[in-house]
Each structure stands twice: as structure tokens, then as C-alpha cells.
Amino acid sequence: MSIVSVQNLTKRFGKFEALKGVNLEVKEGEVFGFIGPNGAGKSTTIRVLLGILQASEGAATVFGKDAWKDAVEIHKRIAYVPGDVNLWPNMTGGEVIDLFTRLRRGGNKSYREDLIQRFDLDPSKKCRTYSKGNRQKVALVSAFASEADLYILDEPTSGLDPLMEQVFQQYVHEVKAQGKSVLLSSHILQEVERLCDRVSIIRQGEVIETGTLQELRHLTRTSITVKTERPLESLAAQPGVHDIAEEAEGTMFSVDTELLGQSIGYLGQYGIVSLECTPPTLEQLFMRHYE
Numbered sequence: 001m002s003i004v005s006v007q008n009l010t011k012r013f014g015k016f017e018a019l020k021g022v023n024l025e026v027k028e029g030e031v032f033g034f035i036g037p038n039g040a041g042k043s044t045t046i047r048v049l050l051g052i053l054q055a056s057e058g059a060a061t062v063f064g065k066d067a068w069k070d071a072v073e074i075h076k077r078i079a080y081v082p083g084d085v086n087l088w089p090n091m092t093g094g095e096v097i098d099l100f101t102r103l104r105r106g107g108n109k110s111y112r113e114d115l116i117q118r119f120d121l122d123p124s125k126k127c128r129t130y131s132k133g134n135r136q137k138v139a140l141v142s143a144f145a146s147e148a149d150l151y152i153l154d155e156p157t158s159g160l161d162p163l164m165e166q167v168f169q170q171y172v173h174e175v176k177a178q179g180k181s182v183l184l185s186s187h188i189l190q191e192v193e194r195l196c197d198r199v200s201i202i203r204q205g206e207v208i209e210t211g212t213l214q215e216l217r218h219l220t221r222t223s224i225t226v227k228t229e230r231p232l233e234s235l236a237a238q239p240g241v242h243d244i245a246e247e248a249e250g251t252m253f254s255v256d257t258e259l260l261g262q263s264i265g266y267l268g269q270y271g272i273v274s275l276e277c278t279p280p281t282l283e284q285l286f287m288r289h290y291e
Contacts, residue, residue, distance in 0.1 A: 001028045002064075003150055003181040004049060009058035011044055018044045020205045021058065026150075026183050031176050033196030034185040035286065041205040042185040043083075046154050049183075050080060062150065076104065079143035083155030085135040087127035093138045094123030100142035112145040118167050132159035144171045151175060154185045169194060189283045201286060213282065220280040220288055221254040224263065229271030238266055250274065 004026035011019040019041050026032040034042050047053040048060050051071025060067040062074045087096055097112065116123055119137045127135065136159045143151060151172075157165045172182055172195050186192050192199060193213065200210040209216060221242065226232075227250040235244055235251070240259030245252045255263045257280065267275070 002026065003028050003062065004032075004183060005059070005061045006045065006049070007059045009045065009048060009060055010056045011048060011053060012056045018205050019048075019055075022202070022205070022207050024200060024207065024210075026181050028181055029176065029179045030197040031172060031182040031184060031195050033192035033199040034183060034202065035187060035189065035192055035199060035282075036202035037187055040202045042202060043154055044205075045202070046152055046183070046185060049152065050078075051075075077149045078152055079104070079146045079148035079150075080152045081136075081139045081143050081154065081156040083158040084132075085139045087130070087135055087138060089126065089128035091127055092124055093121060093127060093130065093134070096127060096138055097123065097142045097145060101145050104146040104148065108145065108147075112141065115141040115144055115171070118171075119164060133161065133164070136160055137164065140168060140171075144175065149180055151180065151182045153182065155187070156184070157186075157188065157191060165191065189281065189286055193282045199282070209285075216282075216285055217257060217280050220257065220285045222257045222260050222280060223252070223254050223278040225250050225252045225274075225276040225278075226267055227251070227273040227275075228267065229273060232267070232270055235266075238263060 002025050004024065006022055006024035009019050009022040009024075010017065022041065022045055024034070024045070034045070036042055044053065048055050049062055049067050051068050051074065054068050063077060065074055067074065091099075097116075101112065119141055121134060121137045121141060127138070130138070136156070140156060143153070157168055160168065169191070172184070175182060184192065184195060196213070198210065198212050199216065200207050202208070209219070225247075232251060235241060235253065239262065240256035241263065242254045260277070
């Protein structure tokens with residue numbers, strides 16, 4: 001079942017076309033990664049889904065309802081965390097968290113306390129005294145303490161230290177285990193790689209690739225480091241082999257992933273002493289589209 005559906009979404013600001021026919025689908029119970037550099041159109045897409053911006057063309061629905069016309073109904077079931085959080089300066093962090101959870105379905109008080117403790121947040125301080133990282137923690141605690149069905153997270157770990165990023169990832173796994181859906185917009189590729197079931201790459205307002213990491217990885221190359229009993233002959237002539245280098249740890253090269261089996265068969269003729277295969281990262285796939 002689709003929780004979010006975006007079809008041929010176009011958004012223009014005057015003559016500038018920020019989104020050019022974007023298609024996107026987030027299914028129930030999945031963590032969906034939406035990646036691209038700053039300015040690619042991630043936040044504009046999210047603002048359309050939140051009913052903040054009206055699409056110029058195309059359709060955007062959340063829970064089967066129109067994102068623009070039914071925004072009030074939709075907001076009762078979503079939790080949103082922006083990448084740059086602004087809070088009421090004279091309220092404490094705890095008061096803001098209580099306000100946000102009351103706006104939805106009340107939340108769970110003991111779960112709220114657990115979140116505050118795990119994110120290492122002092123809820124008694126006024127928001128004007130918080131650093132960027134602490135403002136981000138207030139937004140994350142408010143989101144995860146809510147009884148939401150969809151979490152829309154736009155660069156949510158901006159300003160968090162690595163330890164807090166790990167805490168964030170644990171809570172994303174928890175909400176997924178409860179059957180909730182997450183739309184995670186990020187340019188931190190390791191974060192997306194650890195969390196997401198499927199990924200869309202957006203570039204200059206266009207989605208250029210969508211699929212599971214497994215599906216996307218066939219589009220890039222596997223790195224191989226090998227030591228053999230006898231010197232490798234004609235390695236450069238093998239189909240799909242690139243970037244050969246001799247290093248202390250052995251011969252290093254990359255191979256088109258669909259030809260990996262063929263390359264391993266070729267190496268076997270020379271007596272494999274050690275072999276290390278590293279699957280391509282999302283970063284390599286991402287850079288391939290931006291080079």
C-alpha cells in the first residue's frame with residue numbers, strides 16, 4: 001500500500017523550474033531515502049507533500065488524500081523534522097515537546113522521557129539558549145514521541161554529533177518495526193545506506209534513479225583486491241575491468257558488477273591466495289550520476 005504518491009510533480013517559481021516531473025512512492029512500513037545535493041529539489045518536494053507549496057502540475061497524495069486540499073487532515077498523522085529548526089525562544093525544550101505531542105495524539109509520556117534521556121537533552125532550558133544540535137534534538141524527540149504514521153525527515157541529523165546520529169538511527173529502526181513509514185531526505189549517504197529500503201536520487205529537479213540498494217548497485221562497480229600464485233595475464237583485456245593498480249596488498253581493480261562472476265572465474269586460473277570484494281557504495285553510485 002502506498003502512503004505517499006507523487007506523480008509527474010512540477011513546481012515553478014516564475015520561470016525557474018525547481019521540480020521537473022518528479023515521481024515518487026513511499027510504501028507502508030518502509031524507510032525511503034530521497035538523496036541529492038543541496039538545491040536538487042528535495043525540500044521543495046517535501047514542502048509540496050506538507051501542503052506548504054502548491055504544485056504547478058502533477059499530483060501529490062499522502063494517505064490517499066490530496067497534499068494541498070487535505071493538508072490539515074494529513075498533518076494529524078505525520079511528524080516532520082526540518083534540517084534547520086526554529087523554536088519559540090522563551091519556551092523551554094520540554095514545553096515545546098509537550099506542545100507538539102499534544103497537537104497530535106498525546107504521545108506516550110514514558111517514551112518521551114526515554115527519548116529525552118537517549119538524546120541527552122536538557123528539557124528545562126529555554127530554546128534561545130540551545131545550540132543548533134540541541135534544537136534538532138527537540139524536533140526529533142517531538143517527532144518520535146508522537147503517534148505518527150508517517151515521519152518526514154528533511155536532513156534530520158544536521159548539527160548532531162556521531163553518537164546522536166546513532167541514537168537517531170536506532171529510533172528510525174524502531175518506528176519501522178512498528179510498521180510506520182519514513183521519508184528520509186539526506187545528502188549523508190552513509191546514513192541512507194544504513195537505514196533505507198529504497199532510494200531515489202534527485203538531480204536538478206529530476207529523479208534520475210529509483211530502486212533498492214541491491215537494484216541500484218548493478219549500475220556501478222565492485223572493487224576487488226586479489227593475490228594470486230602466478231602473475232595475472234591480460235587482466236586489462238578482460239570485459240568490464242577498470243582502474244588496475246598494483247599495491248602492497250595485491251592487485252586492485254574494479255569490475256562492472258554484472259561481470260563479477262566472469263572475473264572471479266578468470267582469477268581462479270592463476271591460483272587465488274587471497275581475495276577481497278567490496279560492493280559499491282551509494283556514494284560511488286551517487287558520484288557517477290554527478291560526474
